[in-house]
Amino acid sequence: MDLTLIQTSLPQLAAGAVLTLELVLLSLAAGIVLAVATAFGRLSRLRPLSLLVGAYVFVFRSTPLLVQIFLIYYGLGQFEAVRASLVWPLLREPYWCAILALTLNTGAYGGEIIRGGILSVPFGQIEAARALGMAPGLMYRRIILPQAFRQVLPAYGNEMIQVVQASSLASTITLMELTGVARAIAARTYQPLEVFLVAGAFYLLLNLVIAQGVRLAERRLARETRR
Amino acid sequence: MKRVFAAVAALAVTLVLAGCGQEENKQQAADKPLPDPIRFATEGAYPPYNMVDSSGKLTGFEIDMVNEMCSRMKVRCEWVVQAWDGTIPGLQAGRFDAAISGMSITPERRQVVDFTVGYASTPAYLVTAKDNPLQAVTYGMERVNLDEIDPAEQQAIDLVRAQLKGKTVGVQTATIHADFADKYLADVVDLRRYDTQENMALDLQSGRIEVGLADAVAWEPFLDRPEGQAYSFFGPGFDGGLFGAGMGIALRKGDDKLLDALNGAIRSLKEDGSLRKMAEQWFGFDSSMP
Numbered sequence: 460m461d462l463t464l465i466q467t468s469l470p471q472l473a474a475g476a477v478l479t480l481e482l483v484l485l486s487l488a489a490g491i492v493l494a495v496a497t498a499f500g501r502l503s504r505l506r507p508l509s510l511l512v513g514a515y516v517f518v519f520r521s522t523p524l525l526v527q528i529f530l531i532y533y534g535l536g537q538f539e540a541v542r543a544s545l546v547w548p549l550l551r552e553p554y555w556c557a558i559l560a561l562t563l564n565t566g567a568y569g570g571e572i573i574r575g576g577i578l579s580v581p582f583g584q585i586e587a588a589r590a591l592g593m594a595p596g597l598m599y600r601r602i603i604l605p606q607a608f609r610q611v612l613p614a615y616g617n618e619m620i621q622v623v624q625a626s627s628l629a630s631t632i633t634l635m636e637l638t639g640v641a642r643a644i645a646a647r648t649y650q651p652l653e654v655f656l657v658a659g660a661f662y663l664l665l666n667l668v669i670a671q672g673v674r675l676a677e678r679r680l681a682r683e684t685r686r
Numbered sequence: 687m688k689r690v691f692a693a694v695a696a697l698a699v700t701l702v703l704a705g706c707g708q709e710e711n712k713q714q715a716a717d718k719p720l721p722d723p724i725r726f727a728t729e730g731a732y733p734p735y736n737m738v739d740s741s742g743k744l745t746g747f748e749i750d751m752v753n754e755m756c757s758r759m760k761v762r763c764e765w766v767v768q769a770w771d772g773t774i775p776g777l778q779a780g781r782f783d784a785a786i787s788g789m790s791i792t793p794e795r796r797q798v799v800d801f802t803v804g805y806a807s808t809p810a811y812l813v814t815a816k817d818n819p820l821q822a823v824t825y826g827m828e829r830v831n832l833d834e835i836d837p838a839e840q841q842a843i844d845l846v847r848a849q850l851k852g853k854t855v856g857v858q859t860a861t862i863h864a865d866f867a868d869k870y871l872a873d874v875v876d877l878r879r880y881d882t883q884e885n886m887a888l889d890l891q892s893g894r895i896e897v898g899l900a901d902a903v904a905w906e907p908f909l910d911r912p913e914g915q916a917y918s919f920f921g922p923g924f925d926g927g928l929f930g931a932g933m934g935i936a937l938r939k940g941d942d943k944l945l946d947a948l949n950g951a952i953r954s955l956k957e958d959g960s961l962r963k964m965a966e967q968w969f970g971f972d973s974s975m976p
């Protein structure tokens with residue numbers, strides 16, 4: 460064990476962890492919006508819409524995230540039309556490509572989780588709401604969504620933790636996030652053990668915070684029902 | 687495959703070849719006259735160093751070089767084609783007297799065989815688009831040897847640094863080129879690390895990076911492709927220092943007479959410029975070592 464190496468590499472790894480955190484937070488924020496939209500799209504009675512959204516979910520759940528990242532980063536960059544388009548300033552940056560890939564990926568998984576949560580609300584409650592003359596919007600806001608969110612929280616917490624692990628793939632498109640930094644240091648020093656131990660500890664810490672946050676939210680929502 | 691845990695620890699496997707039973711032969715070997723003929727082993731599959739042409743004949747930079755050395759030494763030489771992984775074992779078993787197969791001189795190999803002086807090193811080169819203003823700059827040097835940096839070389843390095851300031855530069859991760867970039871460029875450029883040379887070339891094409899740094903020979907496949915036609919080397923080539931000691935001919939340990947003869951022949955090729963000429967013929971640039 461080389462303690463000096465751990466010490467000297469710590470600032471670089473911490474900088475990498477900050478980038479990891481950015482990737483995760485931005486992807487999760489955009490991802491949950493996309494997931495809710497996906498869930499509604501899938502449940503829509505508009506057949507073409509639900510089919511289209513179903514195809515999106517199928518594609519992004521059935522291909523490796525690494526392939527998705529490569530297709531978005533290297534694949535799109537191959538087309539002259541893409542390079543000339545308005546979105547190129549964003550797509551040329553590995554940062555936004557990684558966030559786009561992570562968002563689309565977690566949106567597909569999250570959409571299915573939320574759809575399951577919505578479907579878990581007993582139909583009797585919906586019937587009752589309708590019998591009271593509730594408009595669909597109000598019904599969703601007051602009856603369905605609060606229960607659905609409580610229902611999906613454990614599964615969604617799982618998904619958030621997976622996004623943290625998945626963000627390490629951003630290192631394959633030149634982003635020096637936690638794993639990227641660790642690989643570069645390990646290659647230079649030939650001491651992978653120390654470096655990856657520290658990187659692993661950072662990931663543990665990050666996921667500990669997420670897990671605790673989810674637990675807290677669960678407890679809060681549970682209290683609300685007891686009231 | 688969402689659940690991919692991508693952290694893969696790099697596993698460095700060092701093959702240490704045991705050099706047994708060499709000591710007792712050492713004294714005898716030193717007194718031995720030069721073998722006649724001298725048998726040279728080569729792989730014949732590492733263009734442009736050594737390869738087999740369409741008629742089945744050995745050809746390449748190393749073949750030309752050794753043939754010329756033999757005629758200068760006034761000795762008969764024979765070629766043995768030997769698969770790369772059996773090169774050092776075959777040498778130790780006495781199946782041939784010398785091996786020339788684009789073999790880099792490394793401390794690990796030095797423990798089991800002797801090397802002649804270096805005869806070639808493929809330098810690291812920067813590449814950018816042919817219409818990039820970087821191409822028009824006069825860098826003052828064709829090669830920068832990092833072993834002992836003289837003022838002129840330092841000036842060339844400083845100029846490269848000044849020109850690259852603020853630019854996006856790609857390297858392949860975990861290579862000596864990444865080490866070079868870390869040491870000489872990282873503080874002035876935006877450094878991007880790629881998993882493969884191919885991906886770096888793709889991003890050079892898409893314009894995500896303006897400049898790439900890699901081994902001259904590693905660049906060749908890209909520069910030869912139609913998409914690579916718009917790109918070329920610029921600035922000086924870099925070698926020595928952390929790029930290693932170049933390539934040498936491997937001999938059994940203690941074959942001092944043969945070692946001296948081969949070193950003498952290589953030096954004479956260097957002195958009259960014929961090594962440089964051969965290198966330019968086979969590589970398209972000067973890969974010879976001073």
